[in-house]
Amino acid sequence: MIHPDSKQFLGLNRSQSIQRFVVTAEQMSHIEGRVFAAGMPVAALMEKVAGLITAWVRSRFSVSQFPRVGVLVGPGHNGGDALVVARELHVSGYEVKLYQPFSQLKDLTASHAQYIASLGISVQDQIEALASCDLVIDGLFGFGLTRSLEGAIAAAVDQVNQWSQPVVSIDLPSGLHTDTGAVLGTAIQATHTLCLGLWKRAFLQEQALAYMGESHLIDFGLPLADITAVLGETPKLQRITPAMAIESLPLSRPATTHKYKQGHLLLVCGSRQYMGAAVLAGLSARASGVGMLSIAVPESMRLLLIAQLPDALVMGCSEDDTGAMAQLPEDLEMEKYNAIACGCGVTPAASPVVQQVLARDRPVVLDADGLNILANLATLPTLKARTAPTILTPHWGEFKRLFPELAEASDDRITAAQQAAQQSGAVVLLKGARTTIASPNGTAWLNPESTPALARGGTGDVLTGLMGGLLAQGVLRGTAIEQVVFSAAWWHAQAGIMAATERSELGVDASTLIHYLIPALQPYC
Ligand SMILES: NC(=O)C1=CN([C@@H]2O[C@H](COP(=O)(O)OP(=O)(O)OC[C@H]3O[C@@H](n4cnc5c(N)ncnc54)[C@H](OP(=O)(O)O)[C@@H]3O)[C@@H](O)[C@H]2O)[C@@H](O)CC1
Numbered sequence: 147m148i149h150p151d152s153k154q155f156l157g158l159n160r161s162q163s164i165q166r167f168v169v170t171a172e173q174m175s176h177i178e179g180r181v182f183a184a185g186m187p188v189a190a191l192m193e194k195v196a197g198l199i200t201a202w203v204r205s206r207f208s209v210s211q212f213p214r215v216g217v218l219v220g221p222g223h224n225g226g227d228a229l230v231v232a233r234e235l236h237v238s239g240y241e242v243k244l245y246q247p248f249s250q251l252k253d254l255t256a257s258h259a260q261y262i263a264s265l266g267i268s269v270q271d272q273i274e275a276l277a278s279c280d281l282v283i284d285g286l287f288g289f290g291l292t293r294s295l296e297g298a299i300a301a302a303v304d305q306v307n308q309w310s311q312p313v314v315s316i317d318l319p320s321g322l323h324t325d326t327g328a329v330l331g332t333a334i335q336a337t338h339t340l341c342l343g344l345w346k347r348a349f350l351q352e353q354a355l356a357y358m359g360e361s362h363l364i365d366f367g368l369p370l371a372d373i374t375a376v377l378g379e380t381p382k383l384q385r386i387t388p389a390m391a392i393e394s395l396p397l398s399r400p401a402t403t404h405k406y407k408q409g410h411l412l413l414v415c416g417s418r419q420y421m422g423a424a425v426l427a428g429l430s431a432r433a434s435g436v437g438m439l440s441i442a443v444p445e446s447m448r449l450l451l452i453a454q455l456p457d458a459l460v461m462g463c464s465e466d467d468t469g470a471m472a473q474l475p476e477d478l479e480m481e482k483y484n485a486i487a488c489g490c491g492v493t494p495a496a497s498p499v500v501q502q503v504l505a506r507d508r509p510v511v512l513d514a515d516g517l518n519i520l521a522n523l524a525t526l527p528t529l530k531a532r533t534a535p536t537i538l539t540p541h542w543g544e545f546k547r548l549f550p551e552l553a554e555a556s557d558d559r560i561t562a563a564q565q566a567a568q569q570s571g572a573v574v575l576l577k578g579a580r581t582t583i584a585s586p587n588g589t590a591w592l593n594p595e596s597t598p599a600l601a602r603g604g605t606g607d608v609l610t611g612l613m614g615g616l617l618a619q620g621v622l623r624g625t626a627i628e629q630v631v632f633s634a635a636w637w638h639a640q641a642g643i644m645a646a647t648e649r650s651e652l653g654v655d656a657s658t659l660i661h662y663l664i665p666a667l668q669p670y671c
Pocket residue numbers: 178188189191192193195220221222223224225227252286287288289290291292293294295296299316317318342343
C-alpha cells in the first residue's frame with residue numbers, strides 16, 4: 147500500500163498542499179490528537195516545533211543585532227513552546243528574559259519552566275523588565291485561548307504594544323480568537339507571526355490583519371493522512387494557492403481554436419453618471435483573453451466605448467432621462483453569449499435591465515448597483531430558480547444590503563459569506579482585504595494575499611470585467627464556476643501586489659491595475 151504522505155495530494159506536492167488547508171482551533175486539536183494517539187510524544191513534538199521556531203528567529207534576528215530577547219510565557223503549550231525557544235536562544239548566546247506571570251502551568255510547560263530556571267535565565271513577573279529588549283517573542287496564548295484577556299495580562303499586552311521593537315508571535319498573536327480573528331479583550335500587535343502546522347482561520351480574517359504582521363507557516367510535518375482524516379479529501383475551507391489559481395486560468399489555447407471557441411462575454415454596464423466604470427470593466431475583460439467581447443451601454447456612451455475598445459462590439463441601448471440604460475435591445479440574442487457581467491456603473495434606475503439579464507439562462511456575474519437593485523427587488527429566492535449560475539460580488543456595504551440578517555448576526559465574514567451562498571444559491575464573492583469566495587454547496591476559498599493599494603474607486607469594476615471574461619472562457623472549457631471566481635480574485639490581487647511593489651501603494655489606480663494583469667501572470671506562463 148502507498149502511504150498517503152508518499153503520494154501527491156490532489157496532484158500537489160506536500161509544500162503546495164499544506165498551504166491550502168485552513169483549520170479551526172477544534173480541527174487543529176483533533177489533528178494533533180490523532181498524532182499523539184498514534185504514539186508521537188507531546189514533549190517530542192513541542193521540541194521539534196520549537197526547534198523550527200528558533201531556527202527561524204535566529205535566521206531573521208541575529209544575535210549580534212538583537213542580543214536581548216524578551217519572551218512572554220503563557221500557562222499552556224503556547225507558553226511551553228516559548229520556553230523551549232527561550233532555552234535554545236539562551237544556549238545560542240542571546241541574553242534572554244522571561245515574563246512569566248502565571249503560577250499555574252500545564253505539566254509539560256511547568257517542567258520546561260523548572261529546567262529553564264535552573265539555567266539561571268531571568269524570570270520576571272513585571273512586563274516593564276522586558277522594555278529594553280531588542281526583540282520580543284509572544285508565547286502567551288495560542289489556539290487554546292477561550293476567553294477574554296483581563297487584568298494584569300491585558301495590561302501587559304497593551305504595554306508591549308506601546309514598544310517599538312519587533313514582536314514575533316508563536317502560532318498567533320495572543321488575544322486573537324483562532325477562528326474569527328476577533329480581539330478577545332486586547333491582543334498582541336505582532337510584526338511577525340509564525341503559524342504552526344496549518345493555517346488557522348484567523349489568518350484569513352480581515353479583522354485580525356492589523357495584529358498579524360508578516361505571517362509564515364511553520365510546517366512541522368503533520369501527516370497528510372491525519373489532516374485529510376479530519377478535514378476531508380476536499381476540505382470545506384481552502385486557502386487559494388498560486389497552483390490552484392493558475393490551474394484554471396486559460397493560459398494556453400489549442401492550436402486550431404477560433405474566437406468563438408474562446409468565449410463570448412456580454413458586459414451590461416455604464417450610465418451617463420458612471421461612464422468610467424464601463425470603460426474599466428471593458429478593458430479588464432479584454433485582458434482576460436476572452437475571444438469575443440460585446441458591451442451594452444446607454445446609447446449616449448456608445449462612441450466613447452468604441453474609442454476605448456475598438457475590438458469590442460458595442461451596442462447602444464435606450465436610456466431614460468437620467469442617462470441610465472432603460473432596456474436591452476429587443477433583438478438581442480442572449481444564447482450566443484457564454485456569460486454576462488452586469489452592474490458596473492448602471493445606477494439603481496437600471497432595474498428593468500438587471501431583471502432582464504437575470505431572467506435569462508446565461509451565467510451572470512452581478513456587481514455594484516446590480517447588487518443594490520437585487521437587494522431592492524427582494525427576489526433572492528428567485529436566484530435559486532435560475533438554471534444558470536449566478537455570481538454575486540459584493541463589498542461589505544453591498545453585502546449588508548443583500549443579507550442584512552447574516553451581516554448583523556456574525557463577526558465572522560467567512561461564515562457570513564458561506565451562509566449567503568447557501569441562502570441565495572449564488573456563488574458569493576465577499577470583497578475586502580481578505581476576499582472570501584463561497585459556493586452554495588458550503589465550500590469556501592480564501593484569498594491570502596492582497597494589498598491596500600486596491601482600496602480605490604474602480605478596482606472592483608476591474609475585477610468584474612476580468613471575472614466575466616474568464617467565466618465566458620471557463621464555461622466553454624468546463625471549468626467549475628467557483629474555480630473561475632477564485633482564480634479571478636487571486637489574479638486581480640496579484641496584479642495589485644505587483645503594481646504596488648513597482649509603483650508604491652499610491653500608484654495603483656484602476657487603469658494602472660489593468661496594465662499589470664498580464665505582467666502578473668508572466669512568472670506562470
Ligand atoms: N502539543 C505540542 O507540543 C504542540 C503545541 N503547540 C502549541 O500549543 C498551543 C496550544 O496549547 P494549549 O492547548 O495548551 O493552549 P494555549 O494556547 O497555550 O492556551 C491555553 C491556556 O491558557 C489558559 N487560558 C485561556 N484563556 C485565558 C485567559 N483569557 N486568561 C488566562 N488564561 C487563559 C488556559 O487555561 P484554562 O482555560 O484551563 O483556565 C490554558 O492553560 C498552540 O497554540 C501551539 O503554540 C502546537 O502548535 C504544536 C504542537
